[in-house]
Amino acid sequence: MAEALLGSVIENLGSFVQDQLGTYLGVEQQIQKLSNNLTAIRAVLRDAERKQITSEVLKNWLQKLTDAAYVLDDILDECSIHFTKMPSDDGHTSCLSRLHPKDILFRFNIAKRMKDITQRFHDIHEEKSRFNLEHGVTEVQAVDDDWRQTSSDITEPVVYGRDHDREQIVKFLLEDASNSEELSIFPIVGMGGLGKTTLAKQVFNDHRVCKHFHKTIWVCVSDDFNNMTILQSIIECITGQNPNLNSLEAMRKKVEEVLHGMRYLLVLDDVWNEDPEKWEQLKGKLQCARAAKGSTILVTTRLEEVASIIQTHPAYHLKKLSGDESWSLFKYHAFGPNRKEMEELVAIGKEIVRNCIGLPLAIKTLGSLLRDQSEDIFVDCPKT
Numbered sequence: 345m346a347e348a349l350l351g352s353v354i355e356n357l358g359s360f361v362q363d364q365l366g367t368y369l370g371v372e373q374q375i376q377k378l379s380n381n382l383t384a385i386r387a388v389l390r391d392a393e394r395k396q397i398t399s400e401v402l403k404n405w406l407q408k409l410t411d412a413a414y415v416l417d418d419i420l421d422e423c424s425i426h427f428t429k430m431p432s433d434d435g436h437t438s439c440l441s442r443l444h445p446k447d448i449l450f451r452f453n454i455a456k457r458m459k460d461i462t463q464r465f466h467d468i469h470e471e472k473s474r475f476n477l478e479h480g481v482t483e484v485q486a487v488d489d490d491w492r493q494t495s496s497d498i499t500e501p502v503v504y505g506r507d508h509d510r511e512q513i514v515k516f517l518l519e520d521a522s523n524s525e526e527l528s529i530f531p532i533v534g535m536g537g538l539g540k541t542t543l544a545k546q547v548f549n550d551h552r553v554c555k556h557f558h559k560t561i562w563v564c565v566s567d568d569f570n571n572m573t574i575l576q577s578i579i580e581c582i583t584g585q586n587p588n589l590n591s592l593e594a595m596r597k598k599v600e601e602v603l604h605g606m607r608y609l610l611v612l613d614d615v616w617n618e619d620p621e622k623w624e625q626l627k628g629k630l631q632c633a634r635a636a637k638g639s640t641i642l643v644t645t646r647l648e649e650v651a652s653i654i655q656t657h658p659a660y661h662l663k664k665l666s667g668d669e670s671w672s673l674f675k676y677h678a679f680g681p682n683r684k685e686m687e688e689l690v691a692i693g694k695e696i697v698r699n700c701i702g703l704p705l706a707i708k709t710l711g712s713l714l715r716d717q718s719e720d721i722f723v724d725c726p727k728t
Contacts, residue, residue, distance in 0.1 A: 346393065346406050346413070349493055350386050352566060353413050356420045357382070374462040378416070381462075381469040385409065388477035395475070402475055405468070410493075412464045419457055425537050425706050426450055453713055494541055494613050496548050496562035502676055503542060505669030505704070510546045513642070513660060517547070517609065518556050520657070521640045527631055528640040531651035534662035537705035540644040543662065544611050547642065558636070559608040569617030571626050575599050578610065596629045603633035608640075615645045620653050627654075664702025671697050673704060677711030 357379060396403040513532070521528040532540050547553060548560060563577040575595040579587045582602045589595045610630075617623065630641075645651060651659040665673065674697045696714075700706040 346389055346410050348566075349410060349413050349417075350382060350389065353417050353420070354379075354382050354386065356417060374458045377462050378458075378465055381465045385465070385469055385472060388472060391477045392472075392475065395477070399475075405471060405475070408471075409468050412461065412468060414493075416461050416465075419454065419461065421536070421705070422709050423454060425703065425709065450713065494562075494564040496545055496560075496611070498545050498549055500542060503539075503546060504673040504676070505665040506539065506543050506546060509543055509660070509662060510550065513543070513547050514550055514552060516657070516660075517553060517640055517642075522556070522638040525637045526656065527627065527635070528638075529627070529643065529654050529656045530640060531643045531645055531655050531659040532662055533645055533648060533651045533659045535703075536646055537703040538662045538664065539704040540646075540662055541613055542704070544613060544642060544644050548609070548611055553609065556607070556638075557609045558606040559603070561608060561610045562613065563611065564613045565615045565617070569615070569619065569622050571622065571629065574612070574626060575629065578602070596632065599629065600633040603630070603635045603639075605634070605636055607636035607638045610639075610641045612641060612643045615643050615650055615654075616647065618647065618649050618653060623654050665704060665707070666702070667694075667697070670700060670702055670707055673707050674700075674711045677708050678714050 357375065392402060392406055396406055513530070516530060521530070532544060534540050548562060554560060559582055561578050561581040563574055563581070565574065572592055572595060575592075575598075576587060576589070579585075579595070579598050579602055587595065587598050589598060641654075643650070643654060648659075671694060674693060678693060696710060697707060700710060
């Protein structure tokens with residue numbers, strides 16, 4: 345799991361360098377150090393994953409690594425979103441935009457966070473020498489190489505602007521798909537930062553959905569698509585145990601055993617696979633389980649191509665937040681529940697929100713950045 349997550353972060357870091365975001369943000373040195381440390385750590389992760397079973401200290405080290413990788417991934421996502429909102433001249437970031445107070449504040453904040461996370465990975469890299477780990481160990485076993493971890497628990501206490509979306513998807517699950525003898529596959533499609541995973545969590549944890557389905561299963565797929573890994577995750581979610589099966593056929597039979605006669609909801613989060621053959625293989629194995637009618641796979645993806653390949657019903661296209669919804673979300677993160685909403689800042693805040701073009705992640709990120717800043721900096725950030 346840690347190896348796959350780190351691989352995804354390294355790939356994102358590569359895109360970060362390719363897009364010259366490190367130069368723009370003034371963090372080239374940290375990027376180079378991060379790249380070196382991440383590459384060295386990744387080389388021993390197979391051995392670390394294997395040995396953690398008998399070593400609590402090593403297990404704790406892997407948890408530190410996983411936590412740090414999530415932090416770095418969040419930073420890179422925020423930078424990417426910020427960069428896409430910057431005005432450009434012939435595809436290049438405008439020089440004037442770099443001097444805007446909002447952008448200066450963002451770069452200062454990112455530089456500090458990048459310095460902290462670089463030191464954090466340096467410490468993790470230094471600590472690995474204690475464990476005498478071997479480089480490039482490979483084993484004939486199911487490895488979570490395609491897992492960029494998300495889970496079904498609701499981490500955002502307040503969600504704005506998605507009530508209608510949630511109701512539409514719940515209606516589909518409880519009514520439209522309920523009487524279908526065939527396995528229903530329903531994609532949620534939208535660009536990064538729209539809140540597809542957050543919406544899927546809201547649906548997954550809805551009390552009506554929990555009551556309707558015998559089993560609810562959450563699997564994060566991410567960049568690569570591996571049938572063995574997905575089937576193993578399904579079994580683990582239902583039984584709470586790793587099946588420790590080495591063949592795809594044995595895994596298929598176990599899935600058939602745990603799903604037989606059950607009406608289940610399977611969420612496949614963050615899917616990128618565009619290979620129809622892989623999809624057909626997974627679908628075929630799940631259909632062999634002879635589950636109860638109404639069983640459904642809910643898929644989140646950024647790609648229209650993925651949706652067109654897998655869907656048995658028209659995809660649900662997630663839209664940007666409205667102006668009012670965006671403002672409510674921004675207020676929550678910028679002012680907080682206990683901070684008085686000052687009248688003189690409302691107009692400024694709404695101008696900032698307009699620049700976020702209805703993207704929940706951008707609104708949340710910018711609102712959170714301004715939350716603990718002085719009112720003067722808040723006033724300086726109305727326009728891009």
